[in-house]
Amino acid sequence: MNNKLIITLVLILFVGTTGSLGFEHMLATINVKIQKDNRDNTWRVKDNQGQNKGTIVSSRKDNINWQAIGSEMVFTFPEDINTYFTYEEGLFEDGRSQRVEANKKLRLTVKERAPQDTLVYTVYVVAADTFVVGDSPPKLIIK
Numbered sequence: 001m002n003n004k005l006i007i008t009l010v011l012i013l014f015v016g017t018t019g020s021l022g023f024e025h026m027l028a029t030i031n032v033k034i035q036k037d038n039r040d041n042t043w044r045v046k047d048n049q050g051q052n053k054g055t056i057v058s059s060r061k062d063n064i065n066w067q068a069i070g071s072e073m074v075f076t077f078p079e080d081i082n083t084y085f086t087y088e089e090g091l092f093e094d095g096r097s098q099r100v101e102a103n104k105k106l107r108l109t110v111k112e113r114a115p116q117d118t119l120v121y122t123v124y125v126v127a128a129d130t131f132v133v134g135d136s137p138p139k140l141i142i143k
Contacts, residue, residue: 028062034123034132035069043125043132055139062110064140068100071127075106077119084114084142102127110142117142 032053037044045066047053058064066075080095081087085108092098100106119140123132132138 028059030056030058030062030064031067032056032065033067033069034073034125036128043123043128043130045123045132045138054133055141057141057143058110059143060110060112060114064108064110066100066106066123068102068104068106070102071125072099072102073126073132074099074124075121076124077121081108084111084117084119085109086111114142 031048032045033048034043034045036042037046045053045056056064074097076097077084078096081092082095087108091106098106119142120137121140122137124130125132
C-alpha cells in the first residue's frame, strides 16, 4: 500500500472515532424578530419564516440576534446577564436591561461556561406601550 492511502485511511478512522475532530456542537446563529402579529395585533417573537418563537433553545457559544421591528424596545432579563452572555461594550449598564432602537438588533453570545438554565425575559414595546407575548413571557433555554 502506498503512504498516501495509509494516511487517508488513518485520517478517516480518526475523524470517524472522534466525532468530526472533536466538535460536539456546531456553532449556531439564532435570528429572531420581535414584531406585531397582524392576525391578533399582539407583539411576538418570530423566526425568519414568520413562525412564533416564544421559546428559544440555544447552546453554549451560540449567537442570538433579536431584531426590534417597528418600535424601540426594552429587553429585561431576570438576573445579571454577565453570567450567561457576552455582548458589545457599553450595553447592559445595569446588567439586566437594554434599550434597542427600532429596526436594530440586540446581539448576544452564550458564554462557553454559561450554566444550563431557562431565562424568562421581558420585552417592552415602547411605541405600543405593551409587552411582547411568547410563551407568556418569552423564554430562552440554554442547554
